[in-house]
Amino acid sequence: MGHWWYRNIVEPGKLPLLLALLAFVTSFLVTRVITRLIRAGKGPFKNVTPGGVHVHHVVPGVILVIIGGFGAVGSGRHGFGAGLSAVVFGLGAGLVLDEFALILHLDDVYWSEQGRKSVEIVVLTAALVALVLGGFLPFGVNDLSADERHSRGLVVINTATNFFLALIALWKGKPRTAFFGTVVPFVALIGAVRLARPGSPYAKRFYAKRPRARARSGLRAFHHDRRWAAPRRRFENFIGGTPDPERIPIGGEKPPRP
Helix, strand or coil: CCCHHHHHHCCCCCHHHHHHHHHHHHHHHHHHHHHHHHHHHCCCCCCHHHHCCCCCCCHHHHHHHHHHCCCHHHHHHCCHHHHHHHHHHHHHHHHHHHHHHHHHCCCCCCCCCHHHHHHHHHHHHHHHHHHHHHCCCCCHHHHCHHHCCCCCHHHHHHHHHHHHHHHHHHHHCCHHHHHHCCHHHHHHHHHHHHHCCCCCCCHHHHHHHHHHHHHHHEEEEEHHHHHHHHHHHHHHHHCCCCCCCCCCCCHCCCCCCC
16 A cells, blocks of 8 residues: 555655645535534634625635645645645635635625536536546546657647547537546547537537527437436535525625625
């Protein structure tokens, strides 16, 4: 076990990445537990509101990301400084991405339906980092042999091809497929060759005068969403909490949230 740890984690310089991932996941989970306790009115935790201003936890998260990022740049991949910077960066990234929906919408949507995006982006980020930690490299460079990696031309062609496939998958309205396709090339290929999602830029451009393709696209999306939407919602509710029911705020103001 010690030999495996040294050869696969320590020697390649992946220990800071592992520490950052663990700190990232821990930061997100602890933050969600605290916010759910505040929401339920339990425990000693309260919102931070100096001077009546609600300080969202994305603020200390940004500070930690900056400190950890600059610390990582200055310390390299080995040593105590690299590990400490990775932990600080992971803690800050967890706080920031926990409020990803707030940054995206520029609105306090933490406990709304739009707030699910924060949970989704955290899960996707953790999965992607875990893949990289396990040996997958961006844009399929890990698929090349040692001799092929010495050829700059092959590396550039391989990277450009997989990047292009990921862009097509994103163009077809499949962001998750494109996301994972950056490190798993065949995933991007599948997303690129299959039908586009209804309402995607690709569908609007190429399916406008193709009613059969448009109908097939809508039917496939319907069956996919019916199969996976409910399990995904239960998983997101289990991790991040159930969103508040949609309601029209009185007086045009949103109620404060934890």
